[in-house]
Amino acid sequence: MKRIRKAYDTAFKKQAVELAKGKTNKSEIARELGIKPTLLYKWCKEAQELCDANFPDNEKLKLTANQQRFKELENKLANAELEYEIFKKSNQSFLKDQQMLRMFILDHENEFPVLIMCKALKVGRSSYYHWRQSRQRI
Numbered sequence: 001m002k003r004i005r006k007a008y009d010t011a012f013k014k015q016a017v018e019l020a021k022g023k024t025n026k027s028e029i030a031r032e033l034g035i036k037p038t039l040l041y042k043w044c045k046e047a048q049e050l051c052d053a054n055f056p057d058n059e060k061l062k063l064t065a066n067q068q069r070f071k072e073l074e075n076k077l078a079n080a081e082l083e084y085e086i087f088k089k090s091n092q093s094f095l096k097d098q099q100m101l102r103m104f105i106l107d108h109e110n111e112f113p114v115l116i117m118c119k120a121l122k123v124g125r126s127s128y129y130h131w132r133q134s135r136q137r138i
Contacts, residue, residue: 008035013043013047014047016029016030016033016035016040016043017040017043017044017047019033020040020044021044026040026041026044027040079116082112082113082116082120083116083119083120085112086108086112086116086117086120086121087120089104089108089111090104090120090121098123101121101123102123102128102131102132104117104121105117105118105121105123105128106132114128
């Protein structure tokens, strides 16, 4: 049997957050409203992050253009940092041929994502997996 997920309107969320603002025991307020305490904590956090602006109609927060750009840049930075760590570990001068590159990726699969290692070391991901699979058959 599938559970039906409750959707609360913006007015209810705002009212719940207003009730919880001055109180120390948010769990009790949540019980009185018939919602889970974690949900009330989440709404309070969202209200604080949005500076008491309108709640989004659905459960996902709608990011402003600047917030979305910031998130994209954070992701790019994280990938760049990973690639930098891969380069530090790989010591490019020792990895001259494809065989050595593939062995390096195999040795560090648990440490870094294969996709990022293949991209950083300019090794085709599908060719790496093909090599790894043929190596396991031996």
